[in-house]
Amino acid sequence: MTGTFVGMPAFPAAARDALDNAQLRANLDHATSTIRAKRAAVVGELEQWEALRIAGAAIKDDVLLRLDDHLLTLESALQDAGAVVHWARDAAEACRIVAEVARAHEADEVVKVKSMVTQEIGLNEALAAEGIAAWETDLAELIVQLGDDLPSHILVPAIHRNRSEVREIFLREMPDAPPGLTDDPARLAEAARMHLREKFLRAKVAVSGANFAVAETGTLVVVESEGNGRMCLTLPDVLVSVVGIEKVVPSWRDLEVFLQLLPRSSTGERMNPYTSTWSGVTAGDGPQEVHVVLLDNGRTRALADEIGRQALRCIRCSACLNACPVYERVGGHAYGSVYPGPIGAILNPLLRGVGSSDQVDSLPYASTLCGACYEVCPVLIDIPSVLVNLRAQVVDAHRSGLPKAEAVAMKTARATLSSSWRLALAERFTRIGLGAARRFGASAWTRSRDLPEAPQESFRKWWRRTGGRP
Amino acid sequence: MDDFDVRGLVQPMRVALQVTCINDALYPDTGRNVVRLLRRLGVDVEFPAAQTCCGQPMVNTGYINEAVPVLRTFVDAFAGYDAVVTPSGSCAGSVRHQHAIVSARAGDPLLAERSADLAPRVFELSEFIVDVLGVIDVGAWFPHTVAYHPTCHSLRMLGVGDRPTKLLEAVEGLTLLPLSEAEECCGFGGTFAVKNAGTSVAIGEDKVRNVLATGADVLVAGDRSCLTHIGGLLDRQRSGVRVMHLADVLAQTRPPGGGRR
Incomplete structure (x- = not known):
């Protein structure tokens, strides 16, 4: 059983808790700087990297412009290949479909390939409520699941744990952990492998997501590093894949671009270790019953946002998380979602809408707008521009009703900055303002930072006095 | 024509x-x-x-x-x-x-x-x-060790590249010291500095640590807003490192009579 993000506080409060955790900050600093360096090295090898990014963005944009056509092509290709296609409007519908498939086979457990979308819809919790156990088989997801924890990174969900913490979790929660287990990574991986093998061989039903869905042939693609995905996708009799509708690409040729962009951006590898592709059912080989659940869950809402829709290009590489100065200090839990970091700060508000949850509304502000995310994004998502646009949506959603102090301050600023004489008047009070801020101290600014000294006169006043000729 | x-x-x-x-x-x-x-x-x-x-x-x-x-x-x-x-x-x-x-x-x-x-x-x-103007050597004189922080909007939004460091390198007497993780944000971020003050300070403290590690007398940047944040942290720590805007350095000239050094 894993924990839940439901009821998480807004970002500033959640971030404060994370900042107080010295071990967490040390783990994050080490992990993000290692992966940043790896990515930079392998991206630097490719002269055509910028061209690949442009191609990746263009393919995705083209898909989004004609999403309905591509999805219908995908559906019929999947059906021709022997798959059962389901459409799910939201998380509840998708979870119900998966549970029905499992129940139809009288399964009380499923094995899972690491998948963001099944976390997004809370599938494990929904299956548990139906008496069906969902076993995560990705090493890091296993660590999170055994530790009754929450994922804090898209690619490396246990990035907030170091290896001695992992050893403790295994010894405590894994009945078949070897008693003399050390924190040597190879020993830890071996313990997990032994623990999981039995589940792979026993399970009748597997659940996966998909990194890509090729419309022309009805082929799903899963990209992973451990081989656990390959086991889940080939051993059980029944396979259910939950796929966000934005995962469709028109043709196999398009994969050429993404299979270069994704591994270099995510794990810092030139090529992905295990790339599994399957098109429906192959008689006598692999799962003989294949279901595909095409999921909306807010994606059409995001698609309707002219500036925000570029977020649907995302291939879940997590390069933006690793590059983000905010993520590096506070980690993933502070974002209160399975999608943390810069992409989470735009994706969550886009999928869920702003104006109804303080937690969601706080996310577009969880950024310094430094642009490091945009710089590394393999599909050129201009995250800072989307953040600013979402901030405007948050403000607009709260324009009726009692104005916040911030709104009053901004209206005052509008009045002051709309005319130079009003600004000149306001500048007379600079010294008083700074003096008050200093005296009444414990403001958000002055707790750790000194304020500058107020000057004798403003620049404007100096220019008027001297004509700019000292 | x-x-x-x-x-x-x-x-x-x-x-x-x-x-x-x-x-x-x-x-x-x-x-x-x-x-x-x-x-x-x-x-x-x-x-x-x-x-x-x-x-x-x-x-x-x-x-x-x-x-x-x-x-x-x-x-x-x-x-x-x-x-x-x-x-x-x-x-x-x-x-x-x-x-x-x-x-x-x-x-x-x-x-x-x-x-x-x-x-x-x-x-x-x-x-x-x-x-x-097509100028690199602006005729400035500034006999100090300097670290340069390339602020995010200059670096990534505008793409000013190495223009500021070229200008600084041409300043007589100035020693430009390399700043590690220079391209990382300082954590200011406008209202972020107040809305998420703790995170802003945590990012800024790492910037300050890198600045102090250079041993420079002065931290230079092209944005007063970022410098208010970094300078506020440096001053609170009584570090003795001054922050100056690029213009403040480039405006300095050798005083009549030659000056020090």
Whole structure:
């Protein structure tokens, strides 16, 4: 059983808790700087990297412009290949479909390939409520699941744990952990492998997501590093894949671009270790019953946002998380979602809408707008521009009703900055303002930072006095 | 000869200083140093008194409606000039990337047209000196060790590249020391510094640690807003490291009689 993000506080409060955790900050600093360096090295090898990014963005944009056509092509290709296609409007519908498939086979457990979308819809919790156990088989997801924890990174969900913490979790929660287990990574991986093998061989039903869905042939693609995905996708009799509708690409040729962009951006590898592709059912080989659940869950809402829709290009590489100065200090839990970091700060508000949850509304502000995310994004998502646009949506959603102090301050600023004489008047009070801020101290600014000294006169006043000729 | 611009031959370029609201109110010396530097380089810079702010503080907080009258004031103040120089990568970035958003929001095609016409003529200080004036050695003298922080909006939004460090390297007596993780944000982020103060400070403290590790006397950057944050942390720690704007350094000249060193 894993924990839940439901009821998480807004970002500033959640971030404060994370900042107080010295071990967490040390783990994050080490992990993000290692992966940043790896990515930079392998991206630097490719002269055509910028061209690949442009191609990746263009393919995705083209898909989004004609999403309905591509999805219908995908559906019929999947059906021709022997798959059962389901459409799910939201998380509840998708979870119900998966549970029905499992129940139809009288399964009380499923094995899972690491998948963001099944976390997004809370599938494990929904299956548990139906008496069906969902076993995560990705090493890091296993660590999170055994530790009754929450994922804090898209690619490396246990990035907030170091290896001695992992050893403790295994010894405590894994009945078949070897008693003399050390924190040597190879020993830890071996313990997990032994623990999981039995589940792979026993399970009748597997659940996966998909990194890509090729419309022309009805082929799903899963990209992973451990081989656990390959086991889940080939051993059980029944396979259910939950796929966000934005995962469709028109043709196999398009994969050429993404299979270069994704591994270099995510794990810092030139090529992905295990790339599994399957098109429906192959008689006598692999799962003989294949279901595909095409999921909306807010994606059409995001698609309707002219500036925000570029977020649907995302291939879940997590390069933006690793590059983000905010993520590096506070980690993933502070974002209160399975999608943390810069992409989470735009994706969550886009999928869920702003104006109804303080937690969601706080996310577009969880950024310094430094642009490091945009710089590394393999599909050129201009995250800072989307953040600013979402901030405007948050403000607009709260324009009726009692104005916040911030709104009053901004209206005052509008009045002051709309005319130079009003600004000149306001500048007379600079010294008083700074003096008050200093005296009444414990403001958000002055707790750790000194304020500058107020000057004798403003620049404007100096220019008027001297004509700019000292 | 159709596209030959004779304006520069007949009459000198009219250049305006957009001093920025933060320099106007808190750092007038930086504004004065821009004037001093540009005059030394032969530019008779003017200060249009009608100017206020670029509107970025409002836009970045989500108050785009509130930025509309500020944009009108900006365009009215600067529309008549051949070039506008601003000692801030962030404000120049706002002009080039955000003014279109604001005018679109205003639904005012004339404002959109006027601001689109003006935006390409707005230059960050190092861009103006290197690209428009074609100067690298500004004749400055500054006998100190310096670390340079390339602020995010200069670096990533504008792409000023190595223009500021080229200018600094040409300063007589100045020793430029390498700053590790230089391209990482300082954590300021406008209202982020207050809304998420703890995170802002945590990022800033790592920047300060890297600055102190250089052993430099002075930290230089092209944005007073970032320097207010980093300088506030340095001062709180009684580090003894000064922060200076790029203009403050480039304006310095060898005193009559030669000076030290």
